[in-house]
Amino acid sequence: MAARASDTAILSAKPRKKPRIIVSKILMTLFFVMLAVAFVFPLYWMVISSLRPEGRIFVDAFDVFPSVLSLDSYRTLFEEEPFGRWMLNSVLQTGGFAITALFLCTTGGYALAKFRFRGRNLLFVLILVSQMIPFHLLIVSLFLMIIQLGMVESYWGAIIPIAASPIGIFFVRQYMLSIDDELLNAARVDGANEYQIFWSIVLPNARPAIATLFILFSLEYWNNLLWPLIVFRQAENMPLAVGVSRLVNQYRAQYDLVMAGSTLATIPIILLFLFLRRQVMEGLAATGTGMK
Structure with a gap:
């Protein structure tokens, strides 16, 4: 009996959570729930709006749970517009852009991280400074360049002029600084050349950073409207962002088709x-460890 009484006394002596702490946790939970709803609701409204019957997108705008849904917008999108071609163009152009940008960023980042040469730090600073130049100031010169090269209405004309990414080079450099130099020197002692070291050792160890940049580059070009709008004039060459923007012009405003096209355009990026x-999480977590 004495032991049981002492156990009861010990349990009762444990400090209880203060009401103020409980209230703060509840408020914090409610805040994050509201934040999540604020991020998810526009996506939900876009999907629901794409399923509304024609002409009801603004009439029932505040009806978040419509009773009547229709796939007519998606059917019209594929029957009356070259949406399938736009989707294919976006996939091919986005893939080409991401691969080209990754090649430039990985080779440039590797050189700045592991090679010792005169002016390396100055070159790195100049690359970062170039990021501060607004892209709009370069549009005319870039367009004149692709005209001279005969790249108008071509995939490469939309990809090559914008493929170099100073932020991507910085990101890769910081990650590759965390790769041990002794590992690379051991490979050189074993007879591996720089090409073999880069492809067999450096790139496999930088896989998280490469995956992160692949998603960022894919998202960047997939949502890019300005530059493809300048390069392409023919509908069969346009990517998805430019094609969907054509559905709203001075003559018509097919917002139901815009919502359907935007919904289909969002799915590939989410899946990726x-x-x-x-x-991606590994790359973002490990990049900062390479700061030197």
Whole structure:
């Protein structure tokens, strides 16, 4: 009996959570729930609006749970517009842009991280400073360049002029600084050349950073409207962002088709992130460790 009484006394002596702490946790939870709703609701409204019957998108704008849904907008999108071609153009152009940008960023970042040469730090600073130049100031010169090269209405004309990314080079450099130099020197002692070291050792160890940049570059070009709008004039060459923007002009405003096209355009990026999310988190977590 004495032991049981002492146990009861010990349990009762444990400090209880203060009401103020409980209230703060509840408020914090409510804040994050509201924040999540604020981020998710526009996406939900876009999907629901794409499923509303024609002409009801603004009439029932505040009806978040409509009783009547229709796939007519999606059917019209594929029957009356070259939406399938736009989607294919976006996939091919986005893939080409991401691969080209990754090649430039990985080679440039590797050189700045692991090679010792005169003016290396100055070159790195100049690359970062170039990021401060607004892209709009370069549009005319870039367009004249692709005209001289005969790249208008071509995929490469939309990809090459904007493929170099100072932020991407910085990101890769910081990550590759964390790769041990002794590992690279051991490979050189074993007879590996720089090409073999880069492809067999450096790139596999930088996989999280590469996956992160692949998603960022894909998202950047997938949502890019200005530069493809300048390069392409023919509808069969346009990417998805430019094609969907054509649905709203001075003559017509087919917002139901815009919502359907935007919904379909969002799905590939979401799937890409879900597929590479683990590598992205690893890359973002490890990049800062390379600061020197």
